[in-house]
Amino acid sequence: MQRHKHLKNIFILIVFLFLYLPIITLIIFSFNTSSLNIVFEGFTLDWYTKLFSNSALLEALLNTIIVSVVSTGVSTIIGSLAAIGLYKFNFWGKELINKLLYIPVVIPEIVLGISLLSVYTLLKLDLGMGTLIISHIAFSIPFVIISVRTVLNSTNFQIEEAAHDLGANELKTFFYVIIPEIMPGIISGATLAFTLSLDDVIISYFTAGPGSNTLPLQIYSMIKTGITPDVNALTTLMIVVIMIVLMISSLIQIRKIKKEAM
Amino acid sequence: MNKNSKSKYIYLSPVIIYAIVLILFPIIYILFLSFQTSDNYGGIIYSLTLNNYLKIFDIVYLRVLYKSACIAIITTFICILIAYPFSIFISEKKANTQKILITLVMIPFLTNSLIRTYGWIVLLRKEGVFNSVLRSLNLIDNPISFMYNNLGVFIGLVYTLLPFMILPVYSSVSKIDKKVLEAAEDLGANSYQKFMKVILPQTLPGIFNGSLMVFIPAIGMFFIADLLGGGKIMLIGNLIKNQFLVSRNWPFGAAISIFLIVITFILVKFYKKSGGNMDDLGGF
Amino acid sequence: MKKIIIFIFLLLILSGCTTSKENVVNILNWSSYIPDEVIRDFEEKYGIKVNYSTYSSNEECLAKLSSAKEGTYDLIFPSDYMVELMIKRNLIQKLDKSRLTNLENINYNYLNYNYDYYNEYSLPFLAASVVLIYDTSKIDETITSYNDLLDDKYKGEIVLIDDQRIVIGMALMALGYDMNDTDVNHLEEAKNWLLELKDNIKAFDSDSPKTFMISKETSIGVIWNAEAALAMKQNPNLKVVYPTEGFSVSIDNFAIPKGAKNIDNAYLFIDYILDGKVMQKIIEDYPYKNVNFETQNYLSIDYLNNDASNISDIKFNTGSFVKNIDEKIELYDKVWAEIK
Incomplete structure (x- = not known):
């Protein structure tokens, strides 16, 4: 033994x-x-x-931080609202939306990357920080929704009704009751989105443009052309x-x- | 009622717009592209053709698919072989130790994946750390080729994807009720029976979950194959990337992508049938 | 919560501002081609920010240019056949040569090639050749041809450029065909030749094949001349060969894409690079063949005496250019997928 x-x-x-x-x-x-x-x-x-x-590396680091912070912020807001909305309400097409949300989670990243690139090309969008941020939001939102939903499923929502009964308005209930209740889910979702965004290679590879090199992309090209120990x-x-x-x-x-x- | 519908609107409209604009539309567009003809210059000739799909079944490309699938399957198996005993052994530790160990599994993956891949290059190359150490110990005369071959790709893929196997497997292992195990022991089950009858069935969903999260990315990780395979190992990911960035044949690249989506959906269906929860795929 | 939202919006606005208002030039160039220092000097001298992206083959350049919205890039560096193709596809614009004060620095031997006969759309920046290089400390035989590389002894010893036209072209030349051959049977033979070579190939790499030769990962390379020259600097045992069956050459050019937004800055950059001293810095760091008269005066003995970098005009003219083969490229694609 x-x-x-x-x-x-x-x-x-x-x-x-x-x-x-x-x-x-x-x-x-x-x-x-x-x-x-x-x-x-x-x-x-x-x-x-x-x-x-090493200005190129530092610039890439800055870009990465901007992209990650902005995309995490936006996807956390949209994702948290969505998780609550999908939990509380029923509507026509809900089933479809729920199914669609799993797509970025399960399909290979490269497929999401090239489909976003194709759409940007179709819409004649400038490839750059903008498209990069949109793409990162695109793959982050479902992860936030899933994280928040996990918490929602184990939450007792009678507390919300109680708040209503006590005369709290919608906004107050939202900020003082719902948000604190699901905070752990929001935090873990945001952390997940942030880490995924920070390290994303494949989707960024297709959707970045001039002047929007991120750290992973910069390191990728450095590994290929000769890396220096400052990395x-x-x-x-x-x-x-x-x-x-x-x-x-x-x-x-x-x-x-x-x-x-x- | 009116108020309710207003808040419904606030909660749901962003996500509906998002799902339609950034998920549904791109995929429909890729589907549309896959039926077009390429003019070989990145342009598209509008048509309705199945040629791109037929081309996938050309022996040349089938071989790429086959090889890619083999590499992804083997990677998944190696991950199971490492993650499964690892999770079981860890789950036998004290609760606090377990927490620390699992956090330690996560830490490397919070750093940049390309940097870690580069770390492997430093270790594996001909004049790298491994070969230097082996040579200074007089264990080898000629350096061993650890990378720029299949071995390098396997090391890279297993390394990058291992936590995606460890986490779901560990969470399913740690959910096993210790009392059930004790009961099995009391009923005279030996360790083989205990494993087959109690542990394995309960951890199967975790293994499925992990396999899905290793297998699917393994098909698409072109940069690992590029860096550790020396650019001569073509995975489906590299093939798609080449269609978009070198050969300028977007419709063919789109067709391969749709093919991958279909395969993914089949795997997910299978996963759901076997009792898997979709949310487990996205939560860590 | 509110603070976070405000903070994020501030960041959004900030990132929006930084990208739109600055004086920039968007350059799409080969990797390992212009030293960082030259770019920084340019930025400092003119106060223009250079957004620098790279590609590792002409095909990638074309793909990036055509997939991005018109006006994304202001300056690109396509090779000969790609210039021709881009003119045909209406992707690049005519150059206003009167805006270049250093125009007369260009070596006229490299002007007026068929791909752009009056250099209306492009101006030569550098010339390159693909050379065979091997490590004499590891290989006892004398290698003179591509066919010598098929020897079983060289298992896993070769690094090749990751470029389908050049690698398949090499196989075609080894078989005695033209490197732009599109005959199905000849390509089939070329494929088989490459499959025979495959066990000897360690890696395909366009970005920095020199690393393989310097770190002794491989002892034979078929690589760009500048990469070979750089490897020779670090590993004196390397010997350069222009294979008997022929070799490929290319002229890389400045070109301004249609719809470029920062044309003035693009001209400034071209003119800056054409300056003899600036070009010298580039050439010494990435020793391709110089096509600048003025620079010729400043080049070091090291550069001039190196067989790989300083190929003579006469020898250069015996090399073959990659030619545009239109839709026949699909045949090459297939061979490429098969040998990889």
């Missing part, structure tokens, strides 16, 4: 090694003096300073940021649990 347990732990360890190996490698090489990334020659912080003068430095910084965010969010959670316990 004990040996079994060891074997199981070793298996878990190997899987984690597999998951983290490429990232650890890049972090190590971000401190490497050699620019070829082949052998570790010596310690340096040069790539971190170089990173801040490793960027990876390291991103990991650090993610770790900090995760740590803060878990701290908040712990405090919340403690508060509730008191």
Whole structure:
């Protein structure tokens, strides 16, 4: 039995090694003096300073942040409203709308990418930040709806009626009763939309235009034409940021649990 | 009543517009395109033809479909083989440890997927980390080709898609009631019977869910094949991309896309029939 | 909640402003072609922001140009046959050469080619050839031809440009045909030739095949001359060969798409690039064949002595150009899908 347990732990360890190996490698090489990334020659912080003068990379980072923030914002609003609406109301064609909403979730991204590109071409839209944002909204909304719906399904809506009975108007009920109730769903939906948007390669590949290079696209072309270790430095910084965010969010959670316990 | 319909309008009109303009219309347009003829310059000659669909069944393109399907199926299997025991082993840990471990699974996937792919290139290439280490340990004389072949593509796809298998499988494994397992034990079931009769049936939906979420993207991930396969492994994704960005044959690219949509729908139907919940596909 | 909404709208407005009001030029160019530094210098000198997108084959350039709305790009760099095709398809506009002060810098040997006889629509920027290159430290035999590459010994040792016209053209030349042959039987033979070669091919890469030669991932390459020259700088064992069966060449050009919105800036950029010193910077970083008289005076010994980069005019003229083959391209597409 004990040996079994060891074997199981070793298996878990190997899987984690597999998951983290490429990232650890890049972090190590971000401190490497050699620019070829082949052998570790010596310690340096040069790539971190170089990173801040790589204007193409920084511009791509900025574009990515703009696209992700805007598309997440819009899709969170539309998606949350939609989830509530689809939960509360019945209307003609609801079945169809519900079915359509699953399409971006299940079809291969490349199909969504080329169909959006075709439509933009048909409508003679300028490819750029605008089309990129629209495309990101297009694939994010269903994820927000699903997240919010999961929470709605486990919510008791009598509270809304109670609020009504107590004389709260529609708007008040919405902001003070419904929204707080489904907040966890909104947050998880928004987080999901944000991460998907931040990392999207395939749909952006087809729908970006001049001046709207995103970080993934920039890195794609850098990998193809010759990458420099400042990308490793960027990876390291991103990991650090993610770790900090995760740590803060878990701290908040712990405090919340403690508060509730008191 | 009047008020109610007004709020209904506010809640629903954005999503209806969205669903029609950004989902329904693009797909109908692609369907329309798939019946047109290409003029080979990115232009379209309006016609009504099935040629693009017939072309898919040309032996040349069938081979691409076949190879792509094989790669996606094998990727899915490898993911199951890793994710299934992994999830079971994790679910045996304490609740808090489980939470931490699952978060640790997620962290790498919050960083850029291309950067991680690049990490693999650094590890796998001929003068890369793996070969250097193996050589310095005198285990090999000549470098091993880890990438620019099928192996590289598999590593890349499995790596990128593994969490999409781990999460649903883990969530189905962790839902198994421990008491049922104990009851089975009390009734004298051995571990094989316990697995076949209790664990497997209850986790099957999770496996289906994960398989769908690995298989479908695996068909379309052209950039993995491009970067780790050395541009000589053509998946359906690469084929579609080429029709749109190189060969300028949009109608043929559209036909392949419609073909993919149909396959996806069939798989989803199957998933639903087997008791899968659609919402599980989009929530993590 | 409200704050978030306001914040998002502010961002939307902001992103809208930044894209519409700026003084920009939208350039669509080959990857690995103009060093970043040159672009930055141009931006600084004229206060014009350069939006730079790239492609890795002429076909991709055409696809990007025709799929985007008219006016998306202000300046492109198509090769010879693509210029011809774009003129035919009415995709590029006539150039007003009087706006270029550095016009006379262009080497007249590279003007008035058939694809645009009076250079009404295009002006040469660089010339390129596709060369064979191999690592003498790893390969003992002397390689002189494409057919030499079929040897079993070179399994997984070759990197090729990821360009169907050039790779299939190479196979056609190896078989003694013209590289623009569209005969079905000849193409079938070419396909079989490439299938025979396939085991020896490690990768197809147009963007940076030099990396494969520098990192010793491969020991043989059929790649762009500048890529070969750059690889030779880092790996002195590399030897350049112009294969006996022939080789392909191309002239890359400046061209302004129909409906370009920032034409003035496009001319400024062309004129800037045609400056001898600026072109020298480009040529030294990406050592293609120079077609600028003025630049000739500034080129380094390194560049001039390199067989790959500094191919003579006479030798250049023995190379074959890729030609426009219209709808026959479908035959090439099929061969391409089959060998990949």
